[in-house]
Amino acid sequence: MRIMKMQSKFLDVFLESLEKFGSLYGPVRRNGVLRFEKLEKISDLEISDEVPMIPLKKLFHPMKFTMLQFDERGFSPDYSVIERRVIIGVHPCDIHGLLRLDEIFMGKPADPYYTGLRENSSIIGFSCMPSKSSLCKSTDTDMIEEGFDLFFVNLEEFYLVWVGSSRGYDMIREREEFFEENVSHEDIDRYVEWREKRNAKFEQKIDFNNMPDLMELSYNSEIWNYFAGKCLSCGQCTMVCPTCNCYTVTDVFDVTNEAKGKRNRMWDSCMFVDYSLVAGGHNFRGTRQDRLKLWYTHKLKSFGHEYGRPGCVGCGRCVETCPVDINVITVSTALTTREVPKQ
Ligand code: SF4
Ligand code: SF4
Structure with missing residues (x-):
């Protein structure tokens, strides 16, 4: 180059x-x-x-x-x-x-x-x-x-x-x-x-190498109760994250001819309550805790397993955006220390 x-x-x-x-x-x-x-x-x-x-x-x-x-x-x-x-x-x-x-x-x-x-x-x-x-x-x-x-x-x-x-x-x-x-x-x-x-000038440091194991070991940890009790399911973390990519599609029919229309595609968020709702009314991730664990499993563990690099690129946007301080720093710190932030 x-x-x-x-x-x-x-x-x-x-x-x-x-x-x-x-x-x-x-x-x-x-x-x-x-x-x-x-x-x-x-x-x-x-x-x-x-x-x-x-x-x-x-x-x-x-x-x-x-x-x-x-x-x-x-x-x-x-x-x-x-x-x-x-x-x-x-x-x-x-x-x-x-x-x-x-x-x-x-x-x-x-x-x-x-x-x-x-x-x-x-x-x-x-x-x-x-x-x-x-x-x-x-x-x-x-x-x-x-x-x-x-x-x-x-x-x-x-x-x-x-x-x-x-x-x-x-x-x-x-x-x-x-x-x-x-x-x-x-x-x-x-x-x-x-x-x-x-x-x-870097003030933050996380050991991402430890995160896949810590995510696995802590799946049933109490720390998730703490974060789930605060999460608003607003989906802002997913909107601002450069690697989040979920979308949904909707068919919009012409009012004068119901065989005619267009298919729109728009961002979706795994933090939304209806994200894993399927036909028949069953919701695979009906609780905030399940949805948070899905997001952090994806960022800290499974993306790396599939593509060889973590799903976080360190932009800091989730840190700046989440209104209740749930972000890759507070979660990885809790995973590492088994302690949640002091109220
Ligand atoms: S973690 Fe924060 S930004 Fe993400 S859905 Fe929950 S409250 Fe919203
Ligand atoms: S710091 Fe990582 S997890 Fe947070 S928004 Fe940026 S890329 Fe996503």
């Missing part, structure tokens, strides 16, 4: 030139909340250490869209959700989240909507400093070596730019006068200093 250097003053002009590769998307602040959106102008882009509230998954696994139209003769897929895009300002944890979703949606059989969005999107990653909730050092997702076209490490007056794909090279060729091939010893020193400074 090639690494080049670009002076910071060229950034906006370079990013604007990427419009040739698709519509520009990135973090934008609306009503005080940072979110991934289509950019109306490059000055709307807010690249910062903060992660957008809803992760990058929303651009590949949309919250709600129409999958197909049907009538008496059959159905026709609706791929209108797919467009060519360049997504700017993506942190390493969100790129790792996307690589996890690739395993789920692009295995056999592949999801054509996710695959279409993935193949038509370019990813421009940016480095960040950890927040007090960041766990990505513990999940080994604080840096990224694949899954992007370009990745910018911010060293203040200049960026080091990792080129991760042939499309990334094409992007650089658009404005090659901005990029320097030679990275000096002083530049490398600056990069090493930046990494050391960043490493020292």
Whole structure:
């Protein structure tokens, strides 16, 4: 992989030139909340250490869209959700989240909507400093070596730019006068200093290697009564987690012709009471405790068994979002110490 250097003053002009590769998307602040959106102008882009509230998954696994139209003769897929895009300002944890979703949606059989969005999107990653909730050092997702076209490490007056794909090279060729091939010893020193400074800022540490065994051993532990007594079943933890991917489908019929209609797909949450409700009225996970155990078994144990890496990419969003402090830190601490937080 090639690494080049670009002076910071060229950034906006370079990013604007990427419009040739698709519509520009990135973090934008609306009503005080940072979110991934289509950019109306490059000055709307807010690249910062903060992660957008809803992760990058929303651009590949949309919250709600129409999958197909049907009538008496059959159905026709609706791929209108797919467009060519360049997504700017993506942190390493969100790129790792996307690589996890690739395993789920692009295995056999592949999801054509996710695959279409993935193949038509370019990813421009940016480095960040950890927040007090960041766990990505513990999940080994604080840096990224694949899954992007370009990745910018911010060293203040200049960026080091990792080129991760042939499309990334094409992007650089658009404005090659901005990029320097030679990275000096002083530049490398600056990069090493930046990494050391960043490493020292992590406040959270979890030993994820122990979690599969502790989840298994603690399945009937009292700690789950404590967390279940607090959980509101609101589903926010699943909405903000970059690796949660459950959805449901609903057929919407035309009022004038009941053989005609469309099939919509929308996010679902295993924290919702009716998630495991089946025909006949039986609910496999009717209690909050069962649903919490399902979520944490998936994040801390079974995803790793299936794909070789934990289902947590350490973004810290569940820590920031859960209104009653149930998150990967409080749960893994309780699993490790067998003690629940003091009230
Ligand atoms: S764990 Fe927290 S965020 Fe998740 S459903 Fe329960 S209350 Fe909501
Ligand atoms: S479990 Fe929490 S910290 Fe881990 S990826 Fe999901 S939201 Fe982020």
